[in-house]
Amino acid sequence: MRAHTLVGVRGALYRPGRPRPAAWTVAGVAYDDARIRWVRAGQLVVRLESYTVVTLAAPCP
Numbered sequence: 001m002r003a004h005t006l007v008g009v010r011g012a013l014y015r016p017g018r019p020r021p022a023a024w025t026v027a028g029v030a031y032d033d034a035r036i037r038w039v040r041a042g043q044l045v046v047r048l049e050s051y052t053v054v055t056l057a058a059p060c061p
Helices: 036-039
Strands: 002-014 022-030 039-050
Touching: 002 036, 022 036, 022 039, 036 039
Parallel strands: none
Antiparallel strands: 002 022, 002 039
């Protein structure tokens, strides 16, 4: 069985500014982090809880 849990997002982190918020940096932010409301997400971040390691017979082209 393979399992994963969504734990946060990665994207552009903004900071307060006048007249509008300003882009600051790119960051991964957990869902329970107060900064989550300042992220314009581009990717989900997941935690692998169960996985299988495989060996490929030949390199991918």
